[in-house]
Amino acid sequence: MILEKLKEKENKIIELRRILHQYPEIAHKEYETQKIILEYLENIGIEGKKVAGTGVIATIEGKNRGKTVALRADMDALAIREENDVSYKSKNDGFMHACGHDNHMSMIYGAALVLNEMKDKLNGNIRIIFQPAEEEGTLGGAKPMIEQGAIENVDYILGMHVWPDLPEGVLGLRSGPFFAAADNIIIEILGKGGHGAKPDQAVDPIMVSSKVIDSLHTISGREIDPLEPFVITIGSIHGGTSHNIIPDKVEMMGTVRTMDKKTREIMENKLNRIISGITSAFNANYKFKYIYGYPILVNDPWVTDFVRNIASGILGNENVVIAKQTMGGEDFAYYLEKVPGTFMVLGTYNEKLGFTNNVHTSRFNVNEKILAIGSTIFVESALALLNYSWTKNNPS
Ligand SMILES: [Zn+2]
Ligand SMILES: [Zn+2]
Known part of the structure; x- marks a missing residue:
């Protein structure tokens, strides 16, 4: 009716x-x-x-x-x-x-x-x-x-x-x-610029970024239950100006999606630990911001x-x-x-x-x-x- x-x-x-x-x-x-x-x-x-x-x-x-x-x-x-x-x-x-x-x-x-x-x-x-x-x-x-x-x-x-x-x-x-909860992240990988032909004298933030991205994608299944819904996407990466110059830093932005409150609560520390560990292994520094979005x-x-x-x-x-x-x-x-x-x-x-x-x-x-x-x-x-x-x- x-x-x-x-x-x-x-x-x-x-x-x-x-x-x-x-x-x-x-x-x-x-x-x-x-x-x-x-x-x-x-x-x-x-x-x-x-x-x-x-x-x-x-x-x-x-x-x-x-x-x-x-x-x-x-x-x-x-x-x-x-x-x-x-x-x-x-x-x-x-x-x-x-x-x-x-x-x-x-x-x-x-x-x-x-x-x-x-x-x-x-x-x-x-x-x-x-x-x-x-x-x-x-x-x-x-x-x-x-x-x-x-x-x-x-x-x-x-x-x-x-x-x-x-x-x-x-x-x-x-x-x-x-x-899902939709949170945003901003990561800065801080290296030391130099000549592209002499990477041993620099700290290459582009190479370090690749390791960080790689490691972040192992969270599902290695850091949290593989059956749990989880997404991390790096949607933006910026660094460098030319073929042969190692830049000082790389900036990345991404999104983190979780479906469980407890998982969401531990995510900021988990990400921070991984980024900190990888960057320190390569003598780089970092800045990391976790921005809470919709629950x-x-x-x-x-x-x-x-x-x-x-x-x-x-x-x-x-x-x-x-x-x-x-x-x-x-x-x-x-x-x-x-x-x-x-x-x-x-x-x-x-x-x-x-x-x-x-x-x-x-x-x-x-x-x-x-x-x-x-x-x-x-x-x-x-x-x-x-x-x-x-x-x-x-x-x-
Ligand atoms: Zn929409
Ligand atoms: Zn809509």
Whole structure:
């Protein structure tokens, strides 16, 4: 019934998605996006409030007192030039909603549209959260949103990501750790410059860097259980100016992904020990910085199972699967540290229609039919959570 209702409103949801898609903005610069969201909410009688710079929150107050369920969408785009040939192609050259956050915002808008119409029957409240800067990586947008009251009085929180790893329309859920902690590292190898033909009179930081990189890649299986999810990637390495000059130093940047809190906690010391040992063996020095990013995203088992039941009723058991863990990071993790909830993934892969490209690529796109499905899962799950808590707390 909710699905039918949302299919009727599909045009409005797609309209918003296409507008947002045309005006992608990167982390903390979502000014136009914020304006559009506020306007669309206002047009359906919901008063949004600016939070954390470019974020928006709103509350739909139900007639009956009860719990509060939050629905969260992220707002930012990426610095990628869009290569999709569509009528609603990005108008901000060099930027694109390549992670699908335009879809997330539209799905939450669709959910708000229906829930607001039902507010006289709601047994509790709905908090709508449009959060900036998910892609930013270290500080992110979730933390400032929380600090500025986005989840005040919230009892449960739900979020969703479009997911080309799953077939279109299939919902992936997972209890416990789902997305990895995403930390960054900066390493400087300090040697002693010299002539390329006389390396014995220098300390070659490029050679030492190669040993350091090599050793860091032995952590999985040698330093931690090989069965434990772990990734280290050195994504940037800079040093030297010419064929025959040994430089003074090499700078590297990388990312460390862990899925277990204890493993994450020992990583900084472990890396430091390895870098220190290798550099000292070759008479070099080093500087090392471990920058903590988003924590591990841990879904609440009870809420996840609850939503699984609801989603199975809408999509059928065969279309609700246990999602594979991912070493990607998600700042939805911060909300889940405070409030029980679940972060879901909604499949978008459709070979027939050509929606096969991954997120963060210039040709990522989805079949917009999934928007109404996403909104429905939000609405039905939120209603069930409110009703469940209400009948339990108000047996009369
Ligand atoms: Zn992304
Ligand atoms: Zn994303």
